[in-house]
Every structure is written in C-alpha cells, then in structure tokens.
Amino acid sequence: MYEVRPGVYQKNAQIAHIIGVKRTAARYRPCSSEKEARERESFKNLILLCLAHHAEVDDKNHGEERYPVDLLREWKRAHEGENGAALDRIQPLSEDQLAALLISVFTPPATRLEKIADQLEQTGTLTSDALRELRNIVTVISDKSGGMEADSARRLAYAAEVFDAQGLRGSANSLAHAADILPSLLTQLDQRLKKLGNFM
Structure with missing residues (x-):
C-alpha cells in the first residue's frame, strides 16, 4: 500500500495470474473443467507483484520461460507465509475489490x-x-x-x-x-x- 496523501492509501502492486487465463497470456493452459476455470480466477492463482516484476513475469516473449508456474507458486508461498491457506480461500475478486480489501486490512x-x-x-x-x-x-x-x-x-x-x-x-x-x-x-x-x- 502507498500513501498518496495523508490518510489515503492506494495499492502499489499489480495482480498477475500464475497460470494464464487468456489464451495469449504467459503460462496459459486450457481448463479441463468449469471448476478449474473458476479456480483460475481465484486468489489461489494470483500473485501480487510490483509493476516491474509484473511486466517481466507476463512478458510475451520470455515470461513463461523465465517465470514458470512452479517458480511463481514458490514466490507466492514465500510472500504469503502462514497466511497462504486462508488467502487461498478468497473467491474471485476484481482488481477494485482486491484493492478495497487490501486497504481495509492495511495498517499505515x-x-x-x-x-x-x-x-x-x-x-x-x-x-x-x-x-x-x-x-x-x-x-x-x-x-x-x-x-x-x-x-x-x-x-x-x-x-x-x-x-x-x-x-x-x-x-x-x-x-x-x-x-x-x-x-x-x-x-x-x-x-x-x-x-x-x-x-x-
């Protein structure tokens, strides 16, 4: 979170999908079921990154090669620590909903x-x-x-x-x-x- 003016916070992270959702996305895999498609949109498949890393991870030319699914899952586990299991239960959120959630639990x-x-x-x-x-x-x-x-x-x-x-x-x-x-x-x-x- 970033304080843009006194008492007003905005997220300064970008949301990246670990397994791509769109066919043109890095690390895209076809879904074998409706359940798997829903899981792709859940927090379990998302990782929060700074702007520079988000661009690098989702790079069309080398993103998948340099940042495979297993590496991003390892990063996610390290970032979330003991909170990972609880965070994985979060249902699909829009970026605005996620920002509002982060702001609500953020301590300046x-x-x-x-x-x-x-x-x-x-x-x-x-x-x-x-x-x-x-x-x-x-x-x-x-x-x-x-x-x-x-x-x-x-x-x-x-x-x-x-x-x-x-x-x-x-x-x-x-x-x-x-x-x-x-x-x-x-x-x-x-x-x-x-x-x-x-x-x-």
Whole structure:
C-alpha cells in the first residue's frame, strides 16, 4: 500500500495470474473443467507483484520461460507465509475489490511505528518480531518513490537499535549524540540491520 496523501492509501502492486487465463497470456493452459476455470480466477492463482516484476513475469516473449508456474507458486508461498491457506480461500475478486480489501486490512506505517515506539518506551527493548517489523517498515518507507521521508525511517531504525542494545537510560545519551550524526550513518545502519536479520 502507498500513501498518496495523508490518510489515503492506494495499492502499489499489480495482480498477475500464475497460470494464464487468456489464451495469449504467459503460462496459459486450457481448463479441463468449469471448476478449474473458476479456480483460475481465484486468489489461489494470483500473485501480487510490483509493476516491474509484473511486466517481466507476463512478458510475451520470455515470461513463461523465465517465470514458470512452479517458480511463481514458490514466490507466492514465500510472500504469503502462514497466511497462504486462508488467502487461498478468497473467491474471485476484481482488481477494485482486491484493492478495497487490501486497504481495509492495511495498517499505515506510522501506526505500526507508533506501536513499536510504545513497546520501546514501556520496556526499553525490542522483541525479534518488533525488530523484524521495524526492518520491514524501514524497507518500505525508505523507498524514494513515496511514503515517509527515508531519512526519518533511517533515524527511527537507528533509535530502535540503540534502545534495544543499551536499555532506556543508556540510550538517552546515545540518542542525543545520534541526532547530531545520523545523516552520515546510513551505511552503518543498513549493515547492522542486515547483521541482526541473520540472527532471526
């Protein structure tokens, strides 16, 4: 999801069929039954991709060769994780219906960050889940194409790391110092986040 203006979100993903529905589509296979035809339109046969990957996956010349059905199913499983079984039960949706559904369950990054900040304030530490969530948020909002300013995201990630490592009292001094030097710490922050990610 992408915040196009304060409080207004639009999907920034494209819907691709794993097995093509139209005869001219990549990975098209004829349906052997009406049931199979309905399944082709269900969420089970859909994968959400960024615009660039959607174009690549559905490329008329090489899409099927480079992105076979099994690979796209593997991507779908990885993207959806433990939610895959529930998502597979979603009946056919139009793009507008899917966008409305995604918007209805989407929690804006600022709200997710507030929850993490509350945890830091209360405990002075981050759980591995909160750190993973923070890394996901930083990845999304660091994208220069929009959302929260990337520098703000990086500063927040560094602050979270300091709180987690030193506790509340020790981190206060570190955060004051960090406010002066944060612009030069982007590379160091990215390395530390990657290193922490290896332990999860």
